[in-house]
Amino acid sequence: MTILIVEDNPTNAMIIKHLAKKVTHEDMVVAPDGTAALALCHAEAFSMLIVDHLLPGMSGLQFIKAVRLMDRYREVPAVMVTAETDPRLREEARAAGVTDFLHKPVEAMAFRKLIADHLGAAAIVPDLPKSA
Structure with missing residues (x-):
């Protein structure tokens, strides 16, 4: 399967892609x-x-609302990336169909855990340290 990253800033897109590749072999x-x-x-x-929250033209919320109208995307995890901390955005985003949130700047460990949680079996599980 494939992950879609919706991000207008090429550097941010590259960072998200790089972090995701550490957790999954899925194409992006x-x-x-x-x-x-x-x-x-x-x-x-x-x-x-x-999906980034602030995008040119159609916002991240508008995109999520539109994509949730498509049958094949009703249950697909949708993660919103934002620097916004206003709780009203979270409420509106949840109502639109956002599954989870990542806050900018994206913290690598939190990002990896979130991706692994949502991808389940498609995630790369790191080797656990062996106990003595």
């Missing part, structure tokens, strides 16, 4: 805005959506 596709991402969602089935 980056879309620079919600309109392009929506077109990709009509053409392909993604296993997870990682």
